[in-house]
Amino acid sequence: MTGTDNRASGPIPFRFGYGTNGLTDLRLDDALGLLADLGYAGVGLTLDHMHLDPLAPDLPARTRHVARSLERLGLTATIETGARYVLDPRRKHGPSLLDPDPDARAARVSLLLRAVQVAADLGAHAVHCFSGITPEGTPEDTAWRRLAEAIGPVVDAAHDSGVPLAIEPEPGHLLSTLADFHRLRHDLGDPGALGLTLDIGHCQCLEPRSPADCVRDAAPWLRHVQIEDMRRGVHEHLPFGDGEIDFPPVLAALASTGYQGLTVVELPRHSHAGPQLASESIEFLHKAATEATRPAPLPAPAPAPAPAGGGTP
Template sequence: MSLRLGYGTNGLTDLRLDDALGLLADLGYDGVGLTLDHMHLDPMAPELAARTRRVAGRLAELGLDVTVETGARYVLDPRRKHGPTLLDPDPEGRAARTGLLVTAVRVAADLGAHAVHCFSGVTPDGTDPATAWKRLEEAMGPVLDAADAADIPLAIEPEPGHLVGDLAGFHQLRHRLGDPDQLGLTLDIGHCQCLEAASPADCVRDAAPWLRHVQIEDMRRGVHEHLPFGDGEIDFPPVLEALAATGYQGLTVVELPRHSHAGPELARTSIEFLRGPGVRA
Protein backbone atom coordinates (compact mmCIF):
# COMPACT_ATOMS: atom_id res chain seq x y z
CA MET A 1 0.00 0.00 0.00
CA SER A 2 1.37 3.40 -0.99
CA LEU A 3 1.46 6.08 1.69
CA ARG A 4 -0.43 9.29 1.04
CA LEU A 5 2.01 12.14 1.57
CA GLY A 6 1.34 15.72 2.58
CA TYR A 7 3.37 18.77 3.55
CA GLY A 8 2.57 21.12 6.42
CA THR A 9 1.74 24.74 5.62
CA ASN A 10 3.58 25.72 8.81
CA GLY A 11 6.70 25.01 6.76
CA LEU A 12 5.50 27.21 3.90
CA THR A 13 4.60 30.39 5.76
CA ASP A 14 6.52 32.60 3.31
CA LEU A 15 4.12 31.56 0.54
CA ARG A 16 0.53 32.64 -0.07
CA LEU A 17 -1.80 29.73 0.59
CA ASP A 18 -2.87 29.42 -3.06
CA ASP A 19 0.78 29.32 -4.11
CA ALA A 20 1.65 26.76 -1.42
CA LEU A 21 -1.19 24.47 -2.47
CA GLY A 22 -0.24 24.78 -6.14
CA LEU A 23 3.36 23.95 -5.32
CA LEU A 24 2.40 20.80 -3.42
CA ALA A 25 0.09 19.61 -6.19
CA ASP A 26 2.80 20.20 -8.81
CA LEU A 27 5.31 18.22 -6.73
CA GLY A 28 2.97 15.24 -6.51
CA TYR A 29 1.80 15.45 -2.90
CA ASP A 30 -1.53 13.83 -2.06
CA GLY A 31 -2.54 16.49 0.43
CA VAL A 32 -1.66 19.19 2.90
CA GLY A 33 -1.49 19.65 6.65
CA LEU A 34 -3.24 23.03 6.87
CA THR A 35 -2.34 25.00 10.00
CA LEU A 36 -5.01 27.57 10.85
CA ASP A 37 -2.99 30.77 11.19
CA HIS A 38 -3.00 34.43 10.24
CA MET A 39 -0.90 34.03 7.09
CA HIS A 40 -3.08 31.32 5.53
CA LEU A 41 -6.59 30.44 6.74
CA ASP A 42 -7.00 32.73 9.75
CA PRO A 43 -9.57 31.25 12.19
CA MET A 44 -9.94 34.58 14.01
CA ALA A 45 -10.63 36.85 11.03
CA PRO A 46 -14.08 37.75 9.64
CA GLU A 47 -15.94 35.71 7.01
CA LEU A 48 -14.27 32.42 7.94
CA ALA A 49 -17.00 30.31 6.34
CA ALA A 50 -16.67 32.10 3.00
CA ARG A 51 -12.88 31.89 3.06
CA THR A 52 -13.07 28.21 3.97
CA ARG A 53 -15.36 27.54 0.99
CA ARG A 54 -12.82 29.17 -1.29
CA VAL A 55 -10.00 27.03 0.10
CA ALA A 56 -12.18 23.92 -0.27
CA GLY A 57 -12.67 24.79 -3.92
CA ARG A 58 -8.94 25.24 -4.43
CA LEU A 59 -8.20 21.90 -2.77
CA ALA A 60 -10.77 20.17 -4.98
CA GLU A 61 -9.39 21.85 -8.09
CA LEU A 62 -5.89 20.56 -7.25
CA GLY A 63 -6.99 17.13 -6.04
CA LEU A 64 -5.47 17.62 -2.59
CA ASP A 65 -6.74 16.05 0.63
CA VAL A 66 -6.32 17.92 3.91
CA THR A 67 -5.79 17.59 7.63
CA VAL A 68 -6.53 20.63 9.80
CA GLU A 69 -3.67 21.39 12.21
CA THR A 70 -3.91 23.76 15.19
CA GLY A 71 -0.28 24.29 16.20
CA ALA A 72 -0.04 27.96 15.19
CA ARG A 73 2.37 29.73 17.53
CA TYR A 74 0.58 33.02 18.21
CA VAL A 75 -2.91 32.67 16.79
CA LEU A 76 -4.62 33.26 20.16
CA ASP A 77 -2.09 35.38 22.03
CA PRO A 78 0.50 37.54 20.22
CA ARG A 79 2.84 37.39 23.21
CA ARG A 80 2.67 33.74 24.34
CA LYS A 81 3.84 30.97 22.03
CA HIS A 82 1.07 28.35 21.75
CA GLY A 83 -0.85 30.09 24.53
CA PRO A 84 -3.32 29.82 26.03
CA THR A 85 -3.56 26.03 26.14
CA LEU A 86 -6.15 23.58 27.40
CA LEU A 87 -4.27 23.64 30.73
CA ASP A 88 -4.21 27.41 31.22
CA PRO A 89 -4.81 28.55 34.84
CA ASP A 90 -7.28 31.15 33.55
CA PRO A 91 -10.68 29.58 32.69
CA GLU A 92 -11.13 32.16 29.95
CA GLY A 93 -7.82 31.10 28.45
CA ARG A 94 -8.83 27.45 28.43
CA ALA A 95 -12.17 28.42 26.89
CA ALA A 96 -10.38 30.33 24.13
CA ARG A 97 -8.35 27.26 23.19
CA THR A 98 -11.42 25.04 23.35
CA GLY A 99 -13.23 27.53 21.14
CA LEU A 100 -10.41 27.48 18.61
CA LEU A 101 -10.54 23.69 18.44
CA VAL A 102 -14.31 23.69 17.99
CA THR A 103 -13.83 26.19 15.17
CA ALA A 104 -11.16 23.91 13.68
CA VAL A 105 -13.63 21.01 13.68
CA ARG A 106 -16.16 23.17 11.82
CA VAL A 107 -13.50 24.21 9.29
CA ALA A 108 -12.43 20.57 8.88
CA ALA A 109 -16.00 19.53 8.16
CA ASP A 110 -16.36 22.29 5.55
CA LEU A 111 -13.07 21.28 3.92
CA GLY A 112 -13.80 17.55 3.99
CA ALA A 113 -10.68 17.01 6.11
CA HIS A 114 -9.88 13.58 7.48
CA ALA A 115 -8.89 14.78 11.00
CA VAL A 116 -8.23 17.74 13.29
CA HIS A 117 -4.88 17.79 15.06
CA CYS A 118 -4.43 19.25 18.57
CA PHE A 119 -2.14 19.10 21.64
CA SER A 120 -2.50 19.32 25.42
CA GLY A 121 0.00 22.04 26.29
CA VAL A 122 2.68 22.28 28.95
CA THR A 123 1.60 21.96 32.58
CA PRO A 124 1.78 25.52 34.00
CA ASP A 125 4.19 26.25 36.83
CA GLY A 126 2.62 25.57 40.22
CA THR A 127 -0.06 23.26 38.80
CA ASP A 128 -0.18 19.75 40.25
CA PRO A 129 -0.73 16.81 37.86
CA ALA A 130 -4.23 16.01 39.15
CA THR A 131 -5.39 19.56 38.46
CA ALA A 132 -3.77 19.57 35.02
CA TRP A 133 -5.48 16.33 34.00
CA LYS A 134 -8.83 17.58 35.29
CA ARG A 135 -8.52 20.79 33.27
CA LEU A 136 -7.60 18.83 30.16
CA GLU A 137 -10.55 16.44 30.51
CA GLU A 138 -13.00 19.30 31.00
CA ALA A 139 -11.59 21.40 28.15
CA MET A 140 -11.67 18.46 25.74
CA GLY A 141 -15.35 17.74 26.36
CA PRO A 142 -16.88 20.36 24.02
CA VAL A 143 -14.28 19.60 21.36
CA LEU A 144 -15.10 15.89 21.40
CA ASP A 145 -18.81 16.71 21.24
CA ALA A 146 -18.22 18.90 18.19
CA ALA A 147 -16.03 16.24 16.56
CA ASP A 148 -18.68 13.60 17.19
CA ALA A 149 -21.44 15.78 15.73
CA ALA A 150 -19.34 16.55 12.63
CA ASP A 151 -17.98 12.99 12.35
CA ILE A 152 -14.43 14.35 12.26
CA PRO A 153 -11.71 12.47 14.18
CA LEU A 154 -9.77 14.49 16.75
CA ALA A 155 -6.09 13.53 16.71
CA ILE A 156 -4.13 14.64 19.78
CA GLU A 157 -0.36 14.81 19.41
CA PRO A 158 2.00 13.75 22.20
CA GLU A 159 4.44 16.64 22.28
CA PRO A 160 7.75 16.50 24.21
CA GLY A 161 7.40 18.48 27.44
CA HIS A 162 3.59 18.58 27.35
CA LEU A 163 1.19 16.92 29.78
CA VAL A 164 0.40 14.49 26.98
CA GLY A 165 4.03 14.10 26.07
CA ASP A 166 4.35 10.53 24.81
CA LEU A 167 2.31 7.50 23.81
CA ALA A 168 1.77 6.53 27.44
CA GLY A 169 0.29 9.99 28.02
CA PHE A 170 -2.07 9.53 25.08
CA HIS A 171 -3.33 6.26 26.49
CA GLN A 172 -3.76 7.82 29.92
CA LEU A 173 -5.93 10.57 28.43
CA ARG A 174 -7.88 8.08 26.35
CA HIS A 175 -8.69 5.98 29.40
CA ARG A 176 -9.57 9.00 31.55
CA LEU A 177 -12.05 10.16 28.91
CA GLY A 178 -13.67 6.73 28.58
CA ASP A 179 -12.06 5.85 25.23
CA PRO A 180 -14.34 8.03 23.06
CA ASP A 181 -14.68 6.98 19.44
CA GLN A 182 -13.68 10.39 18.09
CA LEU A 183 -10.40 10.62 20.03
CA GLY A 184 -7.44 9.40 18.03
CA LEU A 185 -3.72 9.99 17.80
CA THR A 186 -1.37 12.22 15.85
CA LEU A 187 1.86 10.25 15.75
CA ASP A 188 4.97 12.32 15.05
CA ILE A 189 7.72 9.98 13.84
CA GLY A 190 10.48 12.33 14.96
CA HIS A 191 9.07 12.49 18.46
CA CYS A 192 9.26 8.69 18.61
CA GLN A 193 12.97 8.88 17.82
CA CYS A 194 13.43 11.72 20.29
CA LEU A 195 11.97 10.21 23.44
CA GLU A 196 10.10 6.90 23.14
CA ALA A 197 11.80 3.74 24.42
CA ALA A 198 10.60 1.76 21.41
CA SER A 199 11.92 2.33 17.90
CA PRO A 200 9.86 4.56 15.58
CA ALA A 201 8.75 1.52 13.59
CA ASP A 202 7.62 -0.25 16.77
CA CYS A 203 5.80 2.93 17.86
CA VAL A 204 3.88 2.86 14.57
CA ARG A 205 2.87 -0.75 15.12
CA ASP A 206 1.88 -0.11 18.74
CA ALA A 207 -0.14 2.98 17.82
CA ALA A 208 -1.83 1.53 14.74
CA PRO A 209 -5.37 1.15 16.18
CA TRP A 210 -5.52 4.85 17.11
CA LEU A 211 -3.72 6.48 14.16
CA ARG A 212 -5.71 9.36 12.73
CA HIS A 213 -2.86 11.62 11.58
CA VAL A 214 0.88 11.16 11.05
CA GLN A 215 3.64 13.76 10.95
CA ILE A 216 7.09 12.88 9.69
CA GLU A 217 10.57 14.40 9.68
CA ASP A 218 14.05 13.41 10.80
CA MET A 219 15.23 13.83 14.40
CA ARG A 220 17.97 12.81 16.82
CA ARG A 221 17.65 10.93 20.08
CA GLY A 222 17.01 13.24 23.02
CA VAL A 223 16.86 16.44 20.93
CA HIS A 224 13.46 17.89 20.01
CA GLU A 225 14.47 19.51 16.72
CA HIS A 226 12.60 18.85 13.47
CA LEU A 227 15.20 18.13 10.78
CA PRO A 228 15.14 17.59 7.01
CA PHE A 229 15.41 13.96 5.96
CA GLY A 230 18.96 12.68 6.23
CA ASP A 231 20.03 15.20 8.88
CA GLY A 232 18.90 13.05 11.82
CA GLU A 233 19.16 9.45 12.96
CA ILE A 234 15.91 7.78 11.86
CA ASP A 235 16.09 4.60 9.79
CA PHE A 236 13.13 5.31 7.51
CA PRO A 237 12.53 2.11 5.48
CA PRO A 238 11.23 0.15 8.53
CA VAL A 239 9.07 3.13 9.55
CA LEU A 240 7.44 3.47 6.14
CA GLU A 241 6.95 -0.28 5.87
CA ALA A 242 5.28 -0.31 9.30
CA LEU A 243 3.00 2.60 8.32
CA ALA A 244 1.98 0.92 5.10
CA ALA A 245 1.28 -2.35 6.91
CA THR A 246 -1.17 -0.67 9.32
CA GLY A 247 -3.58 0.17 6.51
CA TYR A 248 -3.62 3.80 7.70
CA GLN A 249 -5.56 5.83 5.13
CA GLY A 250 -4.83 9.39 6.29
CA LEU A 251 -2.05 11.74 5.28
CA THR A 252 1.56 11.40 6.37
CA VAL A 253 2.57 15.05 6.57
CA VAL A 254 6.13 16.40 6.44
CA GLU A 255 6.53 18.64 9.50
CA LEU A 256 9.32 21.23 9.16
CA PRO A 257 7.91 24.38 10.81
CA ARG A 258 11.29 26.08 11.32
CA HIS A 259 12.35 25.75 7.69
CA SER A 260 9.86 27.98 5.92
CA HIS A 261 12.69 30.09 4.44
CA ALA A 262 13.56 27.03 2.33
CA GLY A 263 10.06 25.60 2.12
CA PRO A 264 9.70 25.11 -1.65
CA GLU A 265 13.05 23.36 -1.96
CA LEU A 266 12.47 21.18 1.11
CA ALA A 267 9.01 20.24 -0.14
CA ARG A 268 10.69 18.99 -3.31
CA THR A 269 13.55 17.12 -1.64
CA SER A 270 11.24 15.63 1.01
CA ILE A 271 8.90 13.96 -1.46
CA GLU A 272 11.85 12.76 -3.51
CA PHE A 273 13.31 11.19 -0.36
CA LEU A 274 10.07 9.55 0.78
CA ARG A 275 9.15 8.29 -2.70
CA GLY A 276 12.72 7.25 -3.51
CA PRO A 277 13.55 3.59 -4.15
CA GLY A 278 15.77 3.42 -1.09
CA VAL A 279 13.05 4.21 1.42
CA ARG A 280 9.74 3.58 -0.35
CA ALA A 281 7.49 1.14 1.49
Protein backbone atom coordinates in the same frame (compact mmCIF):
# COMPACT_ATOMS: atom_id res chain seq x y z
CA MET B 1 18.67 -13.24 6.84
CA THR B 2 18.29 -12.71 10.59
CA GLY B 3 15.55 -10.92 12.50
CA THR B 4 12.17 -9.88 11.13
CA ASP B 5 11.70 -8.46 7.63
CA ASN B 6 9.11 -5.69 8.04
CA ARG B 7 8.79 -4.70 4.41
CA ALA B 8 5.35 -4.69 2.89
CA SER B 9 4.51 -7.37 0.35
CA GLY B 10 3.40 -5.02 -2.41
CA PRO B 11 3.04 -1.39 -3.46
CA ILE B 12 1.26 0.77 -0.88
CA PRO B 13 -0.25 4.12 -1.96
CA PHE B 14 1.26 6.32 0.76
CA ARG B 15 -0.48 9.68 0.90
CA PHE B 16 2.23 12.22 1.62
CA GLY B 17 1.47 15.81 2.56
CA TYR B 18 3.42 18.88 3.57
CA GLY B 19 2.62 21.22 6.44
CA THR B 20 1.81 24.84 5.69
CA ASN B 21 3.65 25.79 8.88
CA GLY B 22 6.77 25.09 6.82
CA LEU B 23 5.55 27.31 3.96
CA THR B 24 4.66 30.50 5.83
CA ASP B 25 6.46 32.74 3.33
CA LEU B 26 4.02 31.65 0.62
CA ARG B 27 0.43 32.67 0.09
CA LEU B 28 -1.85 29.72 0.78
CA ASP B 29 -2.98 29.40 -2.84
CA ASP B 30 0.66 29.43 -3.96
CA ALA B 31 1.58 26.83 -1.34
CA LEU B 32 -1.23 24.51 -2.42
CA GLY B 33 -0.28 24.88 -6.07
CA LEU B 34 3.35 24.08 -5.25
CA LEU B 35 2.41 20.92 -3.36
CA ALA B 36 0.13 19.71 -6.14
CA ASP B 37 2.86 20.32 -8.74
CA LEU B 38 5.37 18.36 -6.65
CA GLY B 39 3.05 15.36 -6.43
CA TYR B 40 1.86 15.58 -2.84
CA ALA B 41 -1.52 14.05 -2.06
CA GLY B 42 -2.48 16.62 0.52
CA VAL B 43 -1.62 19.31 3.00
CA GLY B 44 -1.41 19.72 6.74
CA LEU B 45 -3.16 23.07 6.99
CA THR B 46 -2.25 25.07 10.10
CA LEU B 47 -4.91 27.66 10.84
CA ASP B 48 -2.91 30.86 11.30
CA HIS B 49 -2.95 34.54 10.42
CA MET B 50 -1.23 33.96 7.07
CA HIS B 51 -3.11 30.78 6.10
CA LEU B 52 -6.88 30.64 6.66
CA ASP B 53 -6.93 32.82 9.76
CA PRO B 54 -9.50 31.23 12.10
CA LEU B 55 -10.20 34.54 13.88
CA ALA B 56 -10.58 36.88 10.90
CA PRO B 57 -13.99 37.78 9.43
CA ASP B 58 -15.79 35.67 6.83
CA LEU B 59 -14.21 32.37 7.83
CA PRO B 60 -16.95 30.28 6.11
CA ALA B 61 -16.46 32.12 2.80
CA ARG B 62 -12.68 31.82 2.99
CA THR B 63 -13.01 28.14 3.86
CA ARG B 64 -15.18 27.59 0.77
CA HIS B 65 -12.44 29.18 -1.34
CA VAL B 66 -9.86 26.78 0.11
CA ALA B 67 -12.21 23.85 -0.46
CA ARG B 68 -12.52 24.80 -4.14
CA SER B 69 -8.74 25.09 -4.43
CA LEU B 70 -8.18 21.69 -2.85
CA GLU B 71 -10.73 20.09 -5.15
CA ARG B 72 -9.27 21.73 -8.25
CA LEU B 73 -5.75 20.61 -7.34
CA GLY B 74 -6.72 17.11 -6.26
CA LEU B 75 -5.46 17.61 -2.71
CA THR B 76 -6.89 16.50 0.60
CA ALA B 77 -6.18 17.99 4.03
CA THR B 78 -5.81 17.59 7.72
CA ILE B 79 -6.33 20.61 9.97
CA GLU B 80 -3.53 21.47 12.36
CA THR B 81 -3.88 23.86 15.30
CA GLY B 82 -0.28 24.43 16.35
CA ALA B 83 0.00 28.08 15.28
CA ARG B 84 2.40 29.74 17.71
CA TYR B 85 0.73 33.10 18.35
CA VAL B 86 -2.73 32.88 16.82
CA LEU B 87 -4.47 33.44 20.18
CA ASP B 88 -1.93 35.45 22.14
CA PRO B 89 0.73 37.58 20.39
CA ARG B 90 2.99 37.40 23.45
CA ARG B 91 2.77 33.75 24.54
CA LYS B 92 3.83 30.92 22.26
CA HIS B 93 0.98 28.39 22.00
CA GLY B 94 -0.92 30.28 24.67
CA PRO B 95 -3.41 30.01 26.14
CA SER B 96 -3.56 26.23 26.32
CA LEU B 97 -6.10 23.69 27.50
CA LEU B 98 -4.22 23.70 30.83
CA ASP B 99 -4.31 27.43 31.52
CA PRO B 100 -5.25 28.30 35.13
CA ASP B 101 -7.72 30.92 33.87
CA PRO B 102 -11.02 29.28 32.79
CA ASP B 103 -11.65 32.04 30.25
CA ALA B 104 -8.23 31.43 28.71
CA ARG B 105 -8.91 27.71 28.47
CA ALA B 106 -12.24 28.54 26.86
CA ALA B 107 -10.45 30.59 24.19
CA ARG B 108 -8.40 27.53 23.21
CA VAL B 109 -11.52 25.35 23.21
CA SER B 110 -13.27 27.88 20.97
CA LEU B 111 -10.35 27.75 18.52
CA LEU B 112 -10.49 23.97 18.41
CA LEU B 113 -14.25 24.02 17.83
CA ARG B 114 -13.71 26.37 14.90
CA ALA B 115 -11.05 24.01 13.60
CA VAL B 116 -13.49 21.09 13.74
CA GLN B 117 -16.00 23.10 11.71
CA VAL B 118 -13.36 24.07 9.15
CA ALA B 119 -12.29 20.45 8.88
CA ALA B 120 -15.85 19.33 8.30
CA ASP B 121 -16.35 22.01 5.64
CA LEU B 122 -13.15 20.92 3.86
CA GLY B 123 -13.82 17.19 4.16
CA ALA B 124 -10.56 16.88 6.07
CA HIS B 125 -9.28 13.61 7.55
CA ALA B 126 -8.72 14.87 11.10
CA VAL B 127 -8.18 17.84 13.39
CA HIS B 128 -4.84 17.91 15.18
CA CYS B 129 -4.32 19.37 18.67
CA PHE B 130 -2.04 19.07 21.71
CA SER B 131 -2.32 19.47 25.46
CA GLY B 132 0.07 22.33 26.16
CA ILE B 133 2.78 22.69 28.81
CA THR B 134 1.76 22.28 32.44
CA PRO B 135 1.71 25.78 33.99
CA GLU B 136 4.23 26.38 36.74
CA GLY B 137 2.92 25.40 40.17
CA THR B 138 0.06 23.28 38.80
CA PRO B 139 -0.26 19.82 40.39
CA GLU B 140 -0.19 17.02 37.83
CA ASP B 141 -3.63 15.69 38.77
CA THR B 142 -5.09 19.19 38.37
CA ALA B 143 -3.51 19.50 34.92
CA TRP B 144 -4.96 16.17 33.78
CA ARG B 145 -8.39 17.12 35.11
CA ARG B 146 -8.29 20.45 33.24
CA LEU B 147 -7.26 18.70 30.05
CA ALA B 148 -10.08 16.18 30.21
CA GLU B 149 -12.69 18.81 31.05
CA ALA B 150 -11.53 21.24 28.36
CA ILE B 151 -11.16 18.74 25.54
CA GLY B 152 -14.45 16.96 26.19
CA PRO B 153 -16.62 19.41 24.21
CA VAL B 154 -14.15 19.27 21.31
CA VAL B 155 -14.35 15.48 21.23
CA ASP B 156 -18.14 15.76 21.21
CA ALA B 157 -18.02 18.22 18.31
CA ALA B 158 -15.65 15.95 16.42
CA HIS B 159 -18.06 13.06 16.91
CA ASP B 160 -20.97 15.12 15.63
CA SER B 161 -19.01 16.32 12.58
CA GLY B 162 -17.59 12.93 11.68
CA VAL B 163 -14.03 14.29 11.70
CA PRO B 164 -11.81 12.68 14.37
CA LEU B 165 -9.82 14.76 16.83
CA ALA B 166 -6.19 13.61 16.83
CA ILE B 167 -4.17 14.71 19.85
CA GLU B 168 -0.40 14.78 19.52
CA PRO B 169 2.10 13.69 22.18
CA GLU B 170 4.48 16.66 22.23
CA PRO B 171 7.86 16.71 24.04
CA GLY B 172 7.67 18.97 27.09
CA HIS B 173 3.87 18.97 27.20
CA LEU B 174 1.65 17.32 29.79
CA LEU B 175 0.66 14.77 27.15
CA SER B 176 4.10 13.92 25.76
CA THR B 177 4.12 10.16 25.13
CA LEU B 178 1.95 7.36 23.83
CA ALA B 179 1.40 6.27 27.43
CA ASP B 180 0.03 9.74 28.18
CA PHE B 181 -2.36 9.47 25.24
CA HIS B 182 -3.74 6.26 26.68
CA ARG B 183 -4.18 7.93 30.07
CA LEU B 184 -6.32 10.66 28.52
CA ARG B 185 -8.23 8.14 26.40
CA HIS B 186 -9.12 6.12 29.48
CA ASP B 187 -9.96 9.26 31.50
CA LEU B 188 -12.50 10.21 28.83
CA GLY B 189 -14.03 6.74 28.58
CA ASP B 190 -12.36 5.79 25.29
CA PRO B 191 -14.46 7.96 22.94
CA GLY B 192 -14.36 6.86 19.34
CA ALA B 193 -13.84 10.42 18.08
CA LEU B 194 -10.55 10.79 19.98
CA GLY B 195 -7.58 9.55 18.00
CA LEU B 196 -3.86 10.08 17.85
CA THR B 197 -1.47 12.27 15.90
CA LEU B 198 1.82 10.37 15.78
CA ASP B 199 4.90 12.43 15.04
CA ILE B 200 7.66 10.07 13.87
CA GLY B 201 10.42 12.44 14.98
CA HIS B 202 8.95 12.66 18.48
CA CYS B 203 9.10 8.87 18.69
CA GLN B 204 12.81 9.01 17.91
CA CYS B 205 13.26 11.85 20.38
CA LEU B 206 11.77 10.36 23.53
CA GLU B 207 9.76 7.15 23.20
CA PRO B 208 11.38 4.00 24.69
CA ARG B 209 10.55 1.94 21.57
CA SER B 210 11.69 2.52 18.00
CA PRO B 211 9.65 4.71 15.65
CA ALA B 212 8.56 1.64 13.68
CA ASP B 213 7.43 -0.08 16.87
CA CYS B 214 5.57 3.09 17.91
CA VAL B 215 3.68 3.05 14.61
CA ARG B 216 2.58 -0.52 15.18
CA ASP B 217 1.67 0.17 18.82
CA ALA B 218 -0.38 3.23 17.82
CA ALA B 219 -2.18 1.60 14.89
CA PRO B 220 -5.68 1.24 16.39
CA TRP B 221 -5.86 4.96 17.25
CA LEU B 222 -3.85 6.45 14.39
CA ARG B 223 -5.69 9.34 12.72
CA HIS B 224 -2.87 11.66 11.59
CA VAL B 225 0.87 11.20 11.01
CA GLN B 226 3.60 13.82 10.97
CA ILE B 227 7.06 12.96 9.70
CA GLU B 228 10.53 14.50 9.74
CA ASP B 229 14.01 13.52 10.88
CA MET B 230 15.16 13.91 14.49
CA ARG B 231 17.87 12.85 16.94
CA ARG B 232 17.48 10.99 20.20
CA GLY B 233 16.84 13.33 23.10
CA VAL B 234 16.77 16.51 20.98
CA HIS B 235 13.40 18.01 20.03
CA GLU B 236 14.46 19.62 16.75
CA HIS B 237 12.57 18.96 13.51
CA LEU B 238 15.18 18.21 10.85
CA PRO B 239 15.11 17.69 7.08
CA PHE B 240 15.34 14.06 6.03
CA GLY B 241 18.88 12.74 6.28
CA ASP B 242 19.97 15.22 8.95
CA GLY B 243 18.85 13.06 11.87
CA GLU B 244 19.03 9.45 12.99
CA ILE B 245 15.81 7.81 11.73
CA ASP B 246 15.87 4.83 9.35
CA PHE B 247 12.72 5.59 7.35
CA PRO B 248 12.00 2.48 5.23
CA PRO B 249 11.17 0.38 8.33
CA VAL B 250 8.93 3.19 9.60
CA LEU B 251 7.02 3.38 6.33
CA ALA B 252 6.81 -0.42 6.14
CA ALA B 253 5.29 -0.44 9.62
CA LEU B 254 2.86 2.28 8.58
CA ALA B 255 1.86 0.31 5.50
CA SER B 256 1.26 -2.78 7.62
CA THR B 257 -1.31 -0.92 9.74
CA GLY B 258 -3.56 -0.10 6.79
CA TYR B 259 -3.46 3.62 7.70
CA GLN B 260 -5.17 5.65 4.95
CA GLY B 261 -4.69 9.24 6.14
CA LEU B 262 -2.03 11.76 5.29
CA THR B 263 1.60 11.48 6.34
CA VAL B 264 2.61 15.12 6.58
CA VAL B 265 6.14 16.52 6.49
CA GLU B 266 6.52 18.77 9.55
CA LEU B 267 9.32 21.35 9.22
CA PRO B 268 7.92 24.46 10.94
CA ARG B 269 11.28 26.22 11.32
CA HIS B 270 12.34 25.89 7.70
CA SER B 271 9.94 28.18 5.86
CA HIS B 272 12.87 30.19 4.50
CA ALA B 273 13.65 27.17 2.31
CA GLY B 274 10.14 25.77 2.12
CA PRO B 275 9.79 25.19 -1.64
CA GLN B 276 13.21 23.55 -1.90
CA LEU B 277 12.61 21.32 1.12
CA ALA B 278 9.14 20.37 -0.09
CA SER B 279 10.72 19.18 -3.33
CA GLU B 280 13.56 17.32 -1.61
CA SER B 281 11.21 15.77 0.96
CA ILE B 282 8.81 14.19 -1.52
CA GLU B 283 11.74 12.75 -3.47
CA PHE B 284 13.21 11.30 -0.26
CA LEU B 285 9.88 9.84 0.86
CA HIS B 286 9.19 8.22 -2.51
CA LYS B 287 12.60 6.51 -2.39
CA ALA B 288 12.03 5.36 1.18
CA ALA B 289 8.55 4.10 0.26
CA THR B 290 9.98 2.13 -2.67
CA GLU B 291 12.46 0.48 -0.32
CA ALA B 292 9.74 -0.13 2.28
CA THR B 293 7.44 -1.85 -0.20
CA ARG B 294 10.04 -3.84 -2.14
CA PRO B 295 9.24 -7.55 -1.86
CA ALA B 296 11.47 -9.36 0.60
CA PRO B 297 14.03 -11.61 -1.13
CA LEU B 298 13.17 -15.27 -1.29
CA PRO B 299 15.19 -17.45 1.08
CA ALA B 300 18.04 -19.38 -0.51
CA PRO B 301 17.09 -22.98 -1.35
CA ALA B 302 18.15 -25.54 1.19
CA PRO B 303 21.13 -27.67 0.12
CA ALA B 304 20.23 -31.06 -1.35
CA PRO B 305 20.45 -33.89 1.20
CA ALA B 306 23.45 -36.14 0.95
CA PRO B 307 22.83 -39.55 -0.72
CA ALA B 308 21.82 -42.33 1.65
CA GLY B 309 24.41 -44.99 2.37
CA GLY B 310 28.15 -44.81 2.56
CA GLY B 311 29.21 -45.17 -1.09
CA THR B 312 29.81 -48.16 -3.43
CA PRO B 313 29.21 -51.56 -1.76
